Amino acid sequence: MKRIGVLTSGGDAPGMNAAINGIVDEARKHNIEVRGYLEGYAGLIANDYIELTPEVVKPHHHVGGTFLGTSRSEEFKKAEVQAGVAKQLKQDNVDGLVVIGGDGSYHGAYSLSKLGIQTIGIPGTIDNDIPLTELTLGFKTAIRNVVETVDIIMQSASSHKHLYGIEVMGRRAGDLARWTGRALDADGIIAEPGDFDVNLVKETIEKSQAMNKRYQLFIIAEGVMSAQEFKEVVERETGYPIHPLLLGHIQRGGNPVAEDRILGLDFGEHAVALLREGKTERCTAVIDNKVTDVSFEETFALIEK
Ligand SMILES: Nc1ncnc2c1ncn2[C@@H]1O[C@H](COP(=O)(O)OP(=O)(O)OP(=O)(O)O)[C@@H](O)[C@H]1O
Numbered sequence: 001m002k003r004i005g006v007l008t009s010g011g012d013a014p015g016m017n018a019a020i021n022g023i024v025d026e027a028r029k030h031n032i033e034v035r036g037y038l039e040g041y042a043g044l045i046a047n048d049y050i051e052l053t054p055e056v057v058k059p060h061h062h063v064g065g066t067f068l069g070t071s072r073s074e075e076f077k078k079a080e081v082q083a084g085v086a087k088q089l090k091q092d093n094v095d096g097l098v099v100i101g102g103d104g105s106y107h108g109a110y111s112l113s114k115l116g117i118q119t120i121g122i123p124g125t126i127d128n129d130i131p132l133t134e135l136t137l138g139f140k141t142a143i144r145n146v147v148e149t150v151d152i153i154m155q156s157a158s159s160h161k162h163l164y165g166i167e168v169m170g171r172r173a174g175d176l177a178r179w180t181g182r183a184l185d186a187d188g189i190i191a192e193p194g195d196f197d198v199n200l201v202k203e204t205i206e207k208s209q210a211m212n213k214r215y216q217l218f219i220i221a222e223g224v225m226s227a228q229e230f231k232e233v234v235e236r237e238t239g240y241p242i243h244p245l246l247l248g249h250i251q252r253g254g255n256p257v258a259e260d261r262i263l264g265l266d267f268g269e270h271a272v273a274l275l276r277e278g279k280t281e282r283c284t285a286v287i288d289n290k291v292t293d294v295s296f297e298e299t300f301a302l303i304e305k
């Protein structure tokens, strides 16, 4: 194996740069060149890449986002576009490809593997919504971002005895709502559709008031309802005024916490080891607290349609 490629795709996640660093470190030990394709699958389509060396990669190790850029490319979903990309990779003697992203990005990698390109995925998404792995890159940092931001807001909320409905990310997954809600000792956590019951919200508000709690906090996963919808329904049905708050992309930014930096390095090194062993259609994962790998197919089988 002489040359491999890496790209980041889908939403950025803190720790992606650390994973690229891990890939380059491991590849260099075995004299493998690494190409970094720019802007996700868009860079593969345009054959737009930079050579990744420690000098290029190391300054980004501790920084959030992805220095390679990322995108959501509809173009890449076309079979003829994928065929053109596979042909180009073969022509350029790129012997393997590591795709860092969510399950959508894994589907892209899977398509290329069916066209004869050896591919490995690394779970990089703040949503923690990839089956089988206990952790995805960026999740722990996103928790930090939410908790620290809400801590600040709660100082004002408690001064005024305000009630907050806070919407956190996770299109299909309630993990960020569950973990941050627990860390923040929220009054209510609405992480799954069945969790919202306006009568229960009313009861919770009244119990907290009876305890003379100075603020109240409901954490809502965006996939269940928006903070605005929560405000409208709760105000209409209970009469209690709600401050709706959409945290937005503040959740995805920021330098990765130590755990995401370490996980990035571990995933990156493991991905290169898999490529060197001739493995394909696999993705790195944490199982029982250890870095290992599982197949794309077993991962896809567990994703709810
Ligand atoms: N079925 C598919 N076939 C080929 N490529 C795909 C497929 N699904 C997604 N992709 C590619 O992967 C890109 C990223 O997918 P998507 O937008 O679903 O994000 P993701 O990887 O799931 O990350 P996140 O969890 O951050 O949203 C898409 O824009 C597209 O280029």
Ligand SMILES: O=P(O)(O)OC[C@H]1O[C@](O)(CO)[C@@H](O)[C@@H]1O
Binding pocket: 010, 011, 012, 125, 126, 127, 169, 170, 171, 222, 252
């Ligand atoms: O930044 P975009 O493209 O609007 O995507 C937002 C989505 O991406 C995610 O942050 C995952 O990366 C989801 O939690 C969220 O719904």
